[in-house]
Amino acid sequence: xxxxxxxxxxxxxxxxxxxxxxxxxxxxxxxxxxxxxxxxxxxxxxxxxxxxxxxxxxxxxxxxxxxxxxxxxxxxxxxxxxxxxxxxxxxxxxxxxxxxxxxxxxxxxxxxxxxxxxxxxxxxxxxxxxxxxxxxxxxxxx
Amino acid sequence: xxxxxxxxxxxxxxxxxxxxxxxxxxxxxxxxxxxxxxxxxxxxxxxxxxxxxxxxxxxxxxxxxxxxxxxxxxxxxxxxxxxxxxxxxxxxxxxxxxxxxxxxxxxxxxxxxxxxxxxxxxxxxxxxxxxxxxxxxxxxxxxxxxxxxxxxxxxxxxxxxxxxxxxxxxxxxxxxxxxxxxxxxxxxxxxxxxxxxxxxxxxxxxxxxxxxxxxxxxxxxxxxxxxxxxxxxxxxxxxxxxxxxxxxxxxxxxxxxxxxxxxxxxxxxxxxxxxxxxxxxxxxxxxxxxxxxxxxxxxxxxxxxxxxxxxxxxxxxxxxxxxxxxxxxxxxxxxxxxxxxxxxxxxxxxxxxxxxxxxxxxxxxxxxxxxxxxxxxxxxxxxxxxxxxxxxxxxxxxxxxxxxxxxxxxxxxxxxxxxxxxxxxxxxxxxxxxxxxxxxxxxxxxxxxxxxxxxxxxxxxxxxxxxxxxxxxxxxxxxxxxxxxxxxxxxxxxxxxxxxxxxxxxxxxxxxxxxxxxxxxxxxxxxxxxxxxxxxxxxxxxxxxxxxxxxxxxxxxxxxxxxxxxxxxxxxxxxxxxxxxxxxxxxxxxxxxxxxxxxxxxxxxxxxxxxxxxxxxxxxxxxxxxxxxxx
Numbered sequence: 001x002x003x004x005x006x007x008x009x010x011x012x013x014x015x016x017x018x019x020x021x022x023x024x025x026x027x028x029x030x031x032x033x034x035x036x037x038x039x040x041x042x043x044x045x046x047x048x049x050x051x052x053x054x055x056x057x058x059x060x061x062x063x064x065x066x067x068x069x070x071x072x073x074x075x076x077x078x079x080x081x082x083x084x085x086x087x088x089x090x091x092x093x094x095x096x097x098x099x100x101x102x103x104x105x106x107x108x109x110x111x112x113x114x115x116x117x118x119x120x121x122x123x124x125x126x127x128x129x130x131x132x133x134x135x136x137x138x139x140x141x142x
Numbered sequence: 143x144x145x146x147x148x149x150x151x152x153x154x155x156x157x158x159x160x161x162x163x164x165x166x167x168x169x170x171x172x173x174x175x176x177x178x179x180x181x182x183x184x185x186x187x188x189x190x191x192x193x194x195x196x197x198x199x200x201x202x203x204x205x206x207x208x209x210x211x212x213x214x215x216x217x218x219x220x221x222x223x224x225x226x227x228x229x230x231x232x233x234x235x236x237x238x239x240x241x242x243x244x245x246x247x248x249x250x251x252x253x254x255x256x257x258x259x260x261x262x263x264x265x266x267x268x269x270x271x272x273x274x275x276x277x278x279x280x281x282x283x284x285x286x287x288x289x290x291x292x293x294x295x296x297x298x299x300x301x302x303x304x305x306x307x308x309x310x311x312x313x314x315x316x317x318x319x320x321x322x323x324x325x326x327x328x329x330x331x332x333x334x335x336x337x338x339x340x341x342x343x344x345x346x347x348x349x350x351x352x353x354x355x356x357x358x359x360x361x362x363x364x365x366x367x368x369x370x371x372x373x374x375x376x377x378x379x380x381x382x383x384x385x386x387x388x389x390x391x392x393x394x395x396x397x398x399x400x401x402x403x404x405x406x407x408x409x410x411x412x413x414x415x416x417x418x419x420x421x422x423x424x425x426x427x428x429x430x431x432x433x434x435x436x437x438x439x440x441x442x443x444x445x446x447x448x449x450x451x452x453x454x455x456x457x458x459x460x461x462x463x464x465x466x467x468x469x470x471x472x473x474x475x476x477x478x479x480x481x482x483x484x485x486x487x488x489x490x491x492x493x494x495x496x497x498x499x500x501x502x503x504x505x506x507x508x509x510x511x512x513x514x515x516x517x518x519x520x521x522x523x524x525x526x527x528x529x530x531x532x533x534x535x536x537x538x539x540x541x542x543x544x545x546x547x548x549x550x551x552x553x554x555x556x557x558x559x560x561x562x563x564x565x566x567x568x569x570x571x572x573x574x575x576x577x578x579x580x581x582x583x584x585x586x587x588x589x590x591x592x593x594x595x596x597x598x599x600x601x602x603x604x605x606x607x608x609x610x611x612x613x614x615x616x617x618x619x620x621x622x623x624x625x626x627x628x629x630x631x632x633x634x635x636x637x638x639x640x641x642x643x644x645x646x647x648x649x650x651x652x653x654x655x656x657x658x659x660x661x662x663x664x665x666x667x668x669x670x671x672x673x674x675x676x677x678x679x680x681x682x683x684x685x686x687x688x689x690x691x692x693x694x695x696x697x698x699x700x701x702x703x704x705x706x707x708x709x710x711x712x713x714x715x716x717x718x719x720x721x722x723x724x725x726x727x728x729x730x731x732x733x734x735x736x737x738x739x740x741x742x743x744x745x746x747x748x749x750x751x752x753x754x755x756x757x758x759x760x761x762x763x764x765x766x767x768x769x770x771x772x773x
Binding site: 038041042044052053055056057059060062063064066067068070071074075078082085086087089090096099100103122123125126129130133134137138140 | 269271272273275276278279280282283284285286287289290291293294297309310313314317318322323324329576580583584585586587588589590606
C-alpha cells in the first residue's frame with residue numbers, strides 16, 4: 001500500500017489488496033454504467049412491443065433501481081475507504097513500531113526521571129529521618 | 143403529381159462544344175455556361191410581348207405599357223435576377239395547381255381512393271404522456287440520488303465535527319497501545335502477557351466493536367465523552383482483581399477459619415461505560431493476578447516443606463515463623479455489589495509484598511523472553527554466561543548444581559515476608575526497650591540502604607549529657623536478614639540471633655548493663671578515681687536470668703572511699719560504697735598509709751533514687767564528687 005519499502009507483502013494480504021482495487025473499479029464502473037443507463041432510459045422510444053403505460057412504469061422502476069444502485073456504489077466506496085483505513089491501521093507495522101519505540105523512550109525517560117527523584121527523596125528522607133530518630137529517642141515522650 | 147407517374151430526366155450531355163480545331167489538331171472548347179449565364183441565355187428566349195398580350199387580353203394603355211416594359215427590359219437585360227423570383231412563384235403555383243387538381247380528382251372520382259378523417263391529436267398527446275412519465279421517473283431517480291448524497295454528506299460532516307472520537311482515530315490509538323489483528327469481519331485484540339514472556343494458558347483476547355448508537359446519544363456531553371469504539375472483554379476477565387497478601391499472627395499452628403475470601407471496600411467495579419483503556423487495563427490486571435495466583439498455587443502444591451503449604455480455594459496459606467502465617471488471596475470482584483457488603487471487616491493488606499509479588503512475576507516473564515545471547519552463535523540458546531564459563535573455569539559439580547537451583551516465586555515471597563516480619567519485630571523491640579529504659583538513651587538509626595531481603599540498623603546507647611564521652615557509647619550494628627539477625631557489637635564481637643524477639647531484647651538489656659559499667663570507667667578516669675577491678679562476669683550476688691552481671695570497683699583519689707558498681711541485665715544497677723574503716727587500731731593507723739584502710743570495712747548500698755540527677759551518670763558523678771575529700 002503506502003509502504004513500498006515494506007518489501008514482500010504476504011500472499012493473503014496481497015489478495016486482499018487486489019480485492020480492494022477490484023472493488024473500487026467495480027463500484028466506479030457500476031456508478032458510471034447506471035448513470036449511462038438512466039440517461040439512455042430518458043430517451044423516448046417510438047416503437048415498443050409493450051404498451052406505453054407499462055413501458056413507462058418499467059422505465060420508472062428501472063431508473064429508481066439504477067439510482068439506488070449508484071447510491072449503493074457510493075456507500076460501498078465509503079465502506080471501502082473505511083476498510084482501507086482499518087487495513088492501514090491494523091497492518092501498518094512500521095508506524096506501530098515507531099510508536100512503540102517512542103513510547104519506550106518516553107517511559108525510559110520517565111523512569112530515569114522518577115528514579116532520580118526517588119533517589120533525591122530517599123537521601124532527603126534519610127537525612128531527615130536521622131535527625132528525627134535522634135530527636136525521638138532523646139525525648140522523654142516515646 | 144399522381145398523373146405523371148413516369149419520370150423522364152433530360153440532361154445536357156457532359157461534353158463541351160468545340161469552338162475550333164487548331165492546325166496542330168488541338169481542339170478548343172467553349173467553356174460551359176455558368177448558372178447565371180445559362181439563366182440569362184434562357185431569359186433571352188422568352189418573348190415578353192407575346193406573353194403580355196396573351197395573358198392580359200385587353201391592352202388598355204398599350205403605349206404606356208410598352209414604355210414601361212421597354213424600360214424594365216432595358217434595366218433587366220444585363221442580368222435576369224429579378225425575374226427569377228417570379229419564375230419560382232410561377233413554378234410553385236404550377237405545383238400547387240397540380241396538387242389541387244389531383245385532390246379534386248380524388249374527391250370527385252371515388253373509385254380508387256377515399257379521403258378519411260385522421261385523428262390529428264393522438265400521436266402528440268401520447269408523446270406528452272411518455273414525456274411526463276420519463277420526467278417523473280427521472281425525478282424519482284434524482285430524489286434517490288440526492289437522498290443518498292445527503293446521507294453521505296451527513297456522515298462525512300459528522301466525522302469532521304468530532305475528530306477526537308472518530309472510530310478510526312480511536313482505533314489508531316488502540317493499535318498503538320494494544321496488539322490487534324483482523325480475523326474475518328471482526329477485529330480481535332490481545333491483552334495477555336504472552337508477548338512479554340508469559341506462558342499462562344488463559345488467553346486474553348478481546349473484540350473491538352464500533353459504537354454505533356453514539357450519534358443519537360441523549361446528551362451532548364454524554365456523547366462527547368463516550369468513545370466511538372467499544373471493547374468486548376471475555377467474562378472471566380471482567381471486573382477488577384488484586385492479590386491480597388496478609389501477614390497474620392495466629393494462635394496455634396494454623397488457623398483455617400481465616401480462609402475465606404474477603405473483599406475490601408476500595409475495590410469497586412469500574413463503571414460499564416468506562417473508557418476502553420480503563421477496561422483493558424483492568425482486564426489485563428485481572429489476567430496478571432490470575433496468572434500470579436495460579437503460579438503460586440502450583441508452586442505451593444509442588445514444594446516440600448516442614449509445614450505444608452495449604453491451598454484452599456483462592457487462598458494460599460504458609461507458615462513463615464511459628465505463629466506467623468502468610469496468606470495470599472486472589473480477590474476478583476466481578477461487579478456484584480452484594481458480595482462486597484458481606485465483609486466489612488478490615489483487612490490488613492500488605493501492599494509492599496503484593497508489589498514485590500508482581501515484581502517477581504514480571505521478572506519471570508522477562509527472563510523467559512530475554513535470554514542471554516549464545517556466545518558462539520551456533521550454541522544453544524539460554525545458556526548463561528556463568529555456565530558458559532563453567533568449563534574453562536573448572537567449576538565443581540557442587541557449584542554447578544547450585545547454579546541450576548532456582549527459587550520459586552513462593553519461596554522468594556516467603557523469604558521477603560520473613561525479612562519483613564523480622565524487621566518489624568526488631569523495630570518494635572528496639573522501640574519498646576527504648577521506651578522502657580529512659581536512663582541510658584537508646585537511639586536507633588535505620589539505614590536507608592536496604593533491600594527486600596536485608597536491612598540494617600545501628601543502635602547507639604548513650605547517657606544523656608555525656609554523649610561527648612565517646613568511649614561510653616555502646617553502639618550495636620544489627621544486620622537483619624531472612625532468618626536471623628547478625629549483630630556486631632562495639633568490641634567487634636559478632637553474634638547471630640534467631641528470629642525470636644526475646645533474643646534481641648536480651649541483647650539490648652545486656653548492652654545497657656555494659657553501658658553502665660562503661661560509664662563508670664569513664665567517669666573514674668575523668669575524676670581521677672582509681673579503677674581497681676573489673677569483672678564482666680561476676681560470680682557473686684543474685685543470679686541473672688540470662689547473661690552475667692558485671693561489676694567494677696573504684697577508689698577515690700585519696701583512697702579513702704571505694705565504690706562498687708554492679709550492673710546486671712535483669713537485676714539492675716546497684717551501687718555500694720565503703721567508707722573509712724573506723725575500727726582500725728590507732729597503733730596501726732600511725733604506721734599504715736590511708737589506702738590500707740580500705741582493705742576492711744563494709745559496703746553499704748546507695749539508694750540511687752534519693753540522689754539528685756537525671757540519670758545514672760549524673761548521679762554517679764555527684765556521688766563521686768561529693769565523697770572526694772580534699773587532701
